[in-house]
Amino acid sequence: LSTTEQNKEIVRRFYAEVMTAGNVEVCDEIVAEDFHDHGETLFGSPQGRETLKAAIVGGHTIFPDLNVTLEDLLADGDYVGVRGEMRTHHTGGEFLGAEATGNELQWKGIAMFKIVDGMIAERWFNSDSLSVVQQLGVVPPLTF
Amino acid sequence: MTAAEEQNKELIRRWVEEFVNARALDRIGDFMAEDCYDHSAMPGMNPEGIEGPRSLFQTMFTAFPQIHVTIEDQVAEGDKVMTRARFRGRHEGDFFGFAPTGREFDIEGIEILRIENGKVKERWGGINDMNLMAQLELFGAQQEAAG
Numbered sequence: 001l002s003t004t005e006q007n008k009e010i011v012r013r014f015y016a017e018v019m020t021a022g023n024v025e026v027c028d029e030i031v032a033e034d035f036h037d038h039g040e041t042l043f044g045s046p047q048g049r050e051t052l053k054a055a056i057v058g059g060h061t062i063f064p065d066l067n068v069t070l071e072d073l074l075a076d077g078d079y080v081g082v083r084g085e086m087r088t089h090h091t092g093g094e095f096l097g098a099e100a101t102g103n104e105l106q107w108k109g110i111a112m113f114k115i116v117d118g119m120i121a122e123r124w125f126n127s128d129s130l131s132v133v134q135q136l137g138v139v140p141p142l143t144f
Numbered sequence: 145m146t147a148a149e150e151q152n153k154e155l156i157r158r159w160v161e162e163f164v165n166a167r168a169l170d171r172i173g174d175f176m177a178e179d180c181y182d183h184s185a186m187p188g189m190n191p192e193g194i195e196g197p198r199s200l201f202q203t204m205f206t207a208f209p210q211i212h213v214t215i216e217d218q219v220a221e222g223d224k225v226m227t228r229a230r231f232r233g234r235h236e237g238d239f240f241g242f243a244p245t246g247r248e249f250d251i252e253g254i255e256i257l258r259i260e261n262g263k264v265k266e267r268w269g270g271i272n273d274m275n276l277m278a279q280l281e282l283f284g285a286q287q288e289a290a291g
Contacts, residue, residue: 004221040252040272072256072268074221078214081219081226083256083268099185108184110254110269112217112228124217124228127252129274139283141187142240 004075007115011080014113014120015068022053022060024053033118042096042129063088063096063105080113086127092138107132149220152259156225159264160213169207171235172198177263181262184270197267203240208249210235226256231271235280241288249279 009036010030017026033121039045046055060066066088074081087106094100111125133139159175162168178194185191189200204211211233219226231253235245253271253288257264 038252040276041278074224074226074256076149076219076221079217079219081221081254081256097248103233108269109228110256112219112226112254124254126269126272128250129272130277132275140231142287 004077004080006118007078007080007113008073008075009074010115010118011082011113011122015070015082015084018056019068020066022056022057022066027056029052030118031121032116032121035120036122038122038124040126040129042132043125043127045056060092062092062100063090064092065089065122078114078116080115081111082113083110086107096133096136096138098138103135105132105135145210145220149222149225152223152225153218155219155259155262155264156227156257157215159227160215160227160229164201164211164213167209167211168206169198169201172201177260177265178266181266182266183266186273203284206237207235207239207244209236210234223260224258226254226269228252228254231276239280239282242282242285243288245280245282245285247280249276251275251279 013030015027017023027049031052033049035049035052035104037047044080046052066086068084068086070084072080072083085108089102089104090100091102092100105126109125111123113120114122134141163171163175172194176194176197180194181243182191182196185196190196214230216230218229231249234248237244251272255267255269260264
């Protein structure tokens with residue numbers, strides 16, 4: 001496999017095995033210890049591999065059936081771009097002040113990863129967070 | 145990196161400089177196909193065709209007349225380019241019914257554009273609209289009927 005194909009495979013594993021299956025120990029194989037995140041307001045920016053693992057474990061307690069479907073994957077040099085859809089039921093606990101209703105949540109996300117020596121070194125991401133807070137009923141819908 | 149992939153990145157860089165940062169609304173057709181499709185169109189906006197993006201950029205240029213986009217990274221593969229960029233500006237005009245606040249914003253956006261025949265044909269992603277709303281302190285603000 002070329003380096004770009006290997007890098008794509010690392011990102012696929014991150015979403016399938018870590019984000020969806022919740023097997024955060026896989027991070028030891030594919031995420032750098034000094035992982036640097038450039039996240040966003042709603043889902044935060046965990047710095048370092050252990051903080052990332054803790055954040056994912058925390059997310060799974062609120063959204064135990066979180067499922068990420070990748071819809072596009074691009075690779076170029078050290079970078080991998082990815083676009084996908086998240087689906088889950090809000091069953092596990094309070095999130096942003098909203099009680100767990102059991103309702104299904106669905107949102108889109110887009111991210112860029114930098115891979116160094118086969119490990120995820122940096123991540124930038126942007127989720128459709130306005131839609132999430134509206135689905136949770138935390139902010140009212142807007143008119144566009 | 146093929147020559148075509150490099151050309152696609154260059155097209156997006158020119159689009160940002162010559163169209164967005166120049167607020168050159170009349171040049172939208174140089175960069176976007178008439179029959180483009182926006183997979184991330186805002187609720188209520190027509191995803192099909194160039195009129196949706198034209199109306200959105202008109203709104204942005206009115207609301208944020210000093211808007212400036214700085215590209216930070218690009219990833220190209222095949223006919224697609226992902227671009228990560230910073231969007232900075234000040235809320236000086238009507239923004240979907242929100243009266244000008246004078247507040248500044250500095251937010252990030254990531255989008256994937258598919259290029260066909262030298263123009264943008266499809267779009268996914270965009271700015272973080274929640275960060276924009278939060279920085280302009282629009283949550284809880286009165287929104288007049290858009291239009």
